[in-house]
Amino acid sequence: MNRLLALVLVAGRRLAGGLLLLVGATFLIYFTIRSAPGDAIDAITPMGTPPEVKEKLAADFGLDQEPLAGYVTWLGRSAHGDFGESLVTVTGEEVMTAALPAFRNTLLLSFAALLVCQVLATLLALVLGEPSSRQQVLTGALYFFTAAPSFVAAIFFSQALNAGIRHFVDTNGYEPPDWYPIPIDAKSIMQYVFAGLMLIAGDGLFMDMFNTVRAEISAVRNAQFIAAIRAKGASTAPHTLRNLVVPFISAFAARLPLVLGSVVIVEYFFTLDGAGYLLLEASKQRDFPIVVGLSVLFTLSIIVMNLVADVVRAAIDPREVARNG
Amino acid sequence: MGKFARLGFWLSGLIVLAVIALGCIAPLVPYEPADAVSYDDALVSPSLAHLMGTDEQGRDIAIRLVKGTEAFFLPGLMAAAISIVLGGLTGALTGYATGFFRTAVLGALQLLDTLPRLVFIILVCTIRDPSVMLIAFVAGILFIPTVATVIRRKVESLASEDYILAHIAHGFSPVRVLLHHILWLQCWPILVRQAAFVFGYVLFVETGLSYLGDYGVQEPTPSWGNMVAQVRSLPSDAPWPWLIPAAAIVLTISGFLAFGNLAARRGEEAVR
Amino acid sequence: MSAETTPAVLVEGRGIVKTFGGGGLLRRQEPTRAIDGVDLDIRVGEVVALIGESGSGKTTLGKVLLRLTSLDAGTVRFGGADVFRANNATLRKLRREFQMVFQNQSANLHPKMTVREMMDESLRLHRPELDAAGRAAQGSELLSRVGLAARSEQRPASLSGGERRRVGLARILATRPRLIVADEPTSGLDAAIKQQMVDLLKVLKDPDLAYLLISHDLGLVRKISERVLVMLKGRIIEEVPAAELGKAAFHHPYTHKLMRAADLLEDGHGHPAAHGRAGEPAARPYDPADRSGVTSVGCVHAADCQLGARLGILSRCSGERPKPVALGPGHWVACFAAESKEAVG
Numbered sequence: 027m028n029r030l031l032a033l034v035l036v037a038g039r040r041l042a043g044g045l046l047l048l049v050g051a052t053f054l055i056y057f058t059i060r061s062a063p064g065d066a067i068d069a070i071t072p073m074g075t076p077p078e079v080k081e082k083l084a085a086d087f088g089l090d091q092e093p094l095a096g097y098v099t100w101l102g103r104s105a106h107g108d109f110g111e112s113l114v115t116v117t118g119e120e121v122m123t124a125a126l127p128a129f130r131n132t133l134l135l136s137f138a139a140l141l142v143c144q145v146l147a148t149l150l151a152l153v154l155g156e157p158s159s160r161q162q163v164l165t166g167a168l169y170f171f172t173a174a175p176s177f178v179a180a181i182f183f184s185q186a187l188n189a190g191i192r193h194f195v196d197t198n199g200y201e202p203p204d205w206y207p208i209p210i211d212a213k214s215i216m217q218y219v220f221a222g223l224m225l226i227a228g229d230g231l232f233m234d235m236f237n238t239v240r241a242e243i244s245a246v247r248n249a250q251f252i253a254a255i256r257a258k259g260a261s262t263a264p265h266t267l268r269n270l271v272v273p274f275i276s277a278f279a280a281r282l283p284l285v286l287g288s289v290v291i292v293e294y295f296f297t298l299d300g301a302g303y304l305l306l307e308a309s310k311q312r313d314f315p316i317v318v319g320l321s322v323l324f325t326l327s328i329i330v331m332n333l334v335a336d337v338v339r340a341a342i343d344p345r346e347v348a349r350n351g
Numbered sequence: 352m353g354k355f356a357r358l359g360f361w362l363s364g365l366i367v368l369a370v371i372a373l374g375c376i377a378p379l380v381p382y383e384p385a386d387a388v389s390y391d392d393a394l395v396s397p398s399l400a401h402l403m404g405t406d407e408q409g410r411d412i413a414i415r416l417v418k419g420t421e422a423f424f425l426p427g428l429m430a431a432a433i434s435i436v437l438g439g440l441t442g443a444l445t446g447y448a449t450g451f452f453r454t455a456v457l458g459a460l461q462l463l464d465t466l467p468r469l470v471f472i473i474l475v476c477t478i479r480d481p482s483v484m485l486i487a488f489v490a491g492i493l494f495i496p497t498v499a500t501v502i503r504r505k506v507e508s509l510a511s512e513d514y515i516l517a518h519i520a521h522g523f524s525p526v527r528v529l530l531h532h533i534l535w536l537q538c539w540p541i542l543v544r545q546a547a548f549v550f551g552y553v554l555f556v557e558t559g560l561s562y563l564g565d566y567g568v569q570e571p572t573p574s575w576g577n578m579v580a581q582v583r584s585l586p587s588d589a590p591w592p593w594l595i596p597a598a599a600i601v602l603t604i605s606g607f608l609a610f611g612n613l614a615a616r617r618g619e620e621a622v623r
Numbered sequence: 624m625s626a627e628t629t630p631a632v633l634v635e636g637r638g639i640v641k642t643f644g645g646g647g648l649l650r651r652q653e654p655t656r657a658i659d660g661v662d663l664d665i666r667v668g669e670v671v672a673l674i675g676e677s678g679s680g681k682t683t684l685g686k687v688l689l690r691l692t693s694l695d696a697g698t699v700r701f702g703g704a705d706v707f708r709a710n711n712a713t714l715r716k717l718r719r720e721f722q723m724v725f726q727n728q729s730a731n732l733h734p735k736m737t738v739r740e741m742m743d744e745s746l747r748l749h750r751p752e753l754d755a756a757g758r759a760a761q762g763s764e765l766l767s768r769v770g771l772a773a774r775s776e777q778r779p780a781s782l783s784g785g786e787r788r789r790v791g792l793a794r795i796l797a798t799r800p801r802l803i804v805a806d807e808p809t810s811g812l813d814a815a816i817k818q819q820m821v822d823l824l825k826v827l828k829d830p831d832l833a834y835l836l837i838s839h840d841l842g843l844v845r846k847i848s849e850r851v852l853v854m855l856k857g858r859i860i861e862e863v864p865a866a867e868l869g870k871a872a873f874h875h876p877y878t879h880k881l882m883r884a885a886d887l888l889e890d891g892h893g894h895p896a897a898h899g900r901a902g903e904p905a906a907r908p909y910d911p912a913d914r915s916g917v918t919s920v921g922c923v924h925a926a927d928c929q930l931g932a933r934l935g936i937l938s939r940c941s942g943e944r945p946k947p948v949a950l951g952p953g954h955w956v957a958c959f960a961a962e963s964k965e966a967v968g
Binding site for chain 1 (some may be wrong): 353354355356359458461462463465466467468469470471473474475476477478479480551555558559562563565566579582587590593597600601604605608609
C-alpha cells in the first residue's frame with residue numbers, strides 16, 4: 027500500500043515535470059515561429075495566400091499580439107486540439123484531422139522498428155557473449171555499415187531489390203523503369219516493412235542498441251549477487267531477467283528521438299502515409315499550421331515516452347522510488 | 352586496445368584526414384557548375400580522363416565530389432564547435448555547481464533535449480530561409496544537452512574523487528581548473544567523440560535533405576546528397592554517378608564516428 | 624612542548640558549524656550537522672592529529688580550515704587573516720601557505736603529464752620569480768627530497784600508490800606551505816610503504832611547517848604527532864598529548880573504545896570497570912556516521928555510552944552539552960563522567 031502510494035507520488039511528480047517540459051517545448055516552438063524575419067505571417071505562408079486567410083492565421087497563432095500574449099492564445103487553442111487549418115497540403119482541413127492518422131502510422135512504424143531492433147540486438151548479444159578479439163571483424167563491419175544514413179541504406183536496398191526483380195521475375199514484356207523504389211501496390215504493408223528494416227539498418231541505431239544491450243547483460247551477469255545466487259545453486263535466469271527490464275526500457279526510450287528523426291526521411295523515401303512524409307510535404311509548401319502541429323505531436327510523443335519509461339522503471343525498481351520519491 | 356581496433360583507428364583517421372584535406376582544398380578548386388555541363392560526355396564510365404566518370408549532364412564526378420565537401424565541411428565544423436564549446440561549459444558548470452543555478456540549467460538542457468532534432472530543423476527551415484549553415488547552427492544548439500550530459504557525469508565523478516578540490520586547494524584559479532584541468536586534460540576524449548558525432552550528424556542531415564531536395568544544397572551546386580539523388584533517373588547499367596557519392600557518404604560518416612570512438616578509447620586508455 | 628615556549632597560533636577556528644543536506648522541494652529533510660560547534664588551534668610548527676572514524680566529520684573539518692567548502696557558522700583565522708572573509712588576492716596568497724594531501728592518491732595528478740611537468744606547473748604557479756632553469760632545478764630538488772628523482776619522466780599510470788602520494792607531497796612542498804593538512808596519508812598503502820610515508824613526513828617536517836594529520840590510525844598518530852584531537856559525530860570530544868594516549872588516568876569513553884580496538888591500552892591500564900568490558904554487547908548497532916538521535920543539545924555519545932549508563936548520568940548527558948574538563952597539561956575531555964571522582968579514580 028505504501029509502495030503504491032509512493033508510486034503514485036512518483037507518477038504525479040513525473041507528470042508535472044512532463045507538463046512543464048511540454049509548456050517549455052511549445053514555448054520554444056512558438057518563439058521559433060515568432061523569430062521569422064520580417065513580417066512573420068508573410069515569411070511562413072505560401073506565396074499568394076489571400077489576405078483574409080493570412081489574417082485568420084495571424085489571429086489563430088496570436089501573431090497579431092505581443093509575443094507572450096500570443097503564446098498564451100496559441101497554447102490555449104492548442105490545448106483544445108485546435109491547431110488551425112491546413113493551407114495547401116490538405117487545404118481547409120483541420121490540422122489534427124490530417125495529422126493524427128498520419129502520426130499514428132509513424133508511431134507504429136517507429137515503435138515496431140525499435141522493438142525489432144532491440145530484439146535483434148539482444149539476440150546478437152546473446153549469441154556473441156562477452157566481447158572478444160575474434161568478434162571484432164564482425165562487429166567492426168556491422169558498425170561501419172549500420173552507421174550509413176538510412177536513406178543511403180534504402181537506396182542500396184531498393185536498387186538491389188529492383189535489380190533482383192528485373193533479373194528473376196518475368197515481366198511479361200513490360201519494361202519497368204530503371205528507378206523505382208520498390209514497385210508495390212500502394213495498399214501493401216511491404217513498404218512499411220522495408221521502411222522499418224531501413225530504420226534498423228541505418229543511422230547507427232542497431233550497433234548503438236547492441237552496445238547498450240550487451241553492456242547491460244554483461245553487467246547483470248557479472249554482478250556479485252548473481253554469483254551468490256549461482257553459488258547457492260539456484261537458477262539465475264529469473265533474477266537476470268528481472269534486473270534487465272529497467273535498463274532495456276531505458277535503452278528503448280532513449281532511442282525514440284533518434285528513430286523519430288530517421289523516420290521522417292525514410293517515410294519520404296518510401297512515400298508512406300505518415301507524419302514524416304506529411305511534415306516534409308507541408309514544409310515544402312510552407313503549410314506551416316501542419317508543420318507546427320506535427321512538431322508539437324513529435325515533441326509530445328517523446329515526452330510521453332520518457333514519462334512512461336520513468337513510471338514503469340519506478341514500478342519495477344523500488345530504488346527509483348527511493349531516489350526520486 | 353586490440354590489433355583490430357588499432358587498425359580501425361588508423362583507417363578511420365585516414366578517412367578523417369582525407370575529408371579535412373578535401374574540405375580545405377575544395378574552396379580553392381575553380382568550378383562553375385554551368386560551364387561543366389557537356390551533354391556529349393554524358394555518363395562516361397570511370398577512365399583516365401574522368402577518374403570517376405561523368406554524370407547525366409557530362410559533369411566530372413571527381414570534381415563534383417571534391418566541391419561537394421564544401422556543402423557540409425564548414426557547417427559541420429561550426430556545429431561541432433557550438434555543441435562542444437557550449438555543451439562542455441554547461442556540462443562542467445552543472446557538474447560542479449549546486450543549488451538553483453544547477454537546477455535551472457539542467458531544466459533548460461532537458462527542454463532542449465526533448466525537441467526532436469530533425470523535426471525541429473525542418474520547422475526552422477519552414478520559417479527561415481533554409482541553408483546548410485542554418486541547419487548546422489540549429490543542430491549544434493540541439494546537441495548541447497548531449498555533450499553537457501556526458502561532461503557533467505565526468506565532472507561529477509572527478510568531483511567525487513576530489514580531483515577538482517585538490518586543484519583548487521593547490522592554488523589554481525577555478526577558471527583554470529575548469530578550462531585546463533577538467534575540460535582540456537580530462538575531458539578531451541569525450542569532446543573528440545562528441546565533435547566527430549555532431550560532424551557526422553550534420554553530414555547526415557545535409558546529404559539527406561539535399562537528396563530529398565528543397566532544403567539542402569540545390570542543383571547545380573554539387574552536394575553528395577543531390578549527386579546521389581540522380582539515382583532516380585539513371586539507367587541501371589551506369590550506377591557510378593550515384594554509387595560513388597553514396598560510398599563517400601557512408602565512408603565519411605562511418606569513418607568519423609569510428610574515429611571519434613576509437614580516438615576517445617585510446618585517449619581514455621592513456622588516461623587510466 | 625614546554626609551556627614557556629608556546630609558539631604563536633597559526634590556525635584558529637572558533638565555533639565552526641557545517642551542515643549538509645536539508646532543503647528538498649517536497650520533502651523536508653533534517654540537515655546533518657557534519658561539524659557541530661568546533662573550536663581548534665594549530666600552533667606554528669606543531670603536528671596535530673585529528674582522529675575519528677569515517678563519518679565523524681574530520682575530513683570536512685580539514686576542508687573547512689582551508690576554505691574548500693562553505694561554512695554555516697564560526698570563523699577560521701590563518702595567521703590572523705579571516706579565511707572566509709579573504710578576497711581573491713588574499714585567498715590566493717593563503718592557498719600557498721596551507722596545502723592539503725588528499726586521501727585519493729591521484730586526486731591532483733594529471734594522467735597525461737610527467738612528474739617533471741607537474742612539478743613545473745606547480746612551480747610556475749607558486750614561484751613566479753623562478754625562470755625555466757630555476758624551476759627545473761627546484762623541481763628536481765623537491766623530487767629528490769621525496770625520493771623520486773629517478774621517476775621524473777614517468778606518468779602517474781606507471782607510479783605506485785606510494786609514489787603518487789609522494790608526487791603530491793612534492794608538489795605541495797613547491798608552495799613552501801606553513802600548514803599541510805594530510806587526509807589519511809597512509810590509507811590504502813601496505814605496511815612497508817606506510818612506514819616510508821611516515822618517515823618521509825618526519826623528514827620533511829621543518830620548524831615552520833605544521834601538520835594536521837587526519838587519520839583513524841591510532842598507531843600512526845602516536846608515532847608522529849604531538850597533540851591528538853578526538854572527533855566524534857561532528858565534535859571534538861577530547862584533546863590529549865600523543866604521549867599520554869592510553870596512559871592517562873581517564874579517557875573519553877569513546878576514545879577508550881578506539882584505543883581498545885587498536886590494542887593501544889597499556890597492560891594493566893584499566894579504566895574503572897564502569898567503562899564496560901570487552902565483548903559486552905552494545906546498546907544498539909553502532910554506526911559512526913549515524914547522527915540520528917544526536918541533537919546539538921546533549922553529548923553525541925550519550926546514546927552509545929555504557930559508562931554514562933553505569934554512572935546513572937545519562938539523562939544529564941543527553942540533556943546538556945558537556946564542557947571540556949581539564950585533566951592535566953594539554954589534556955581535556957568533554958564528558959560529564961570526568962567530573963565524577965568515581966570514574967576518574
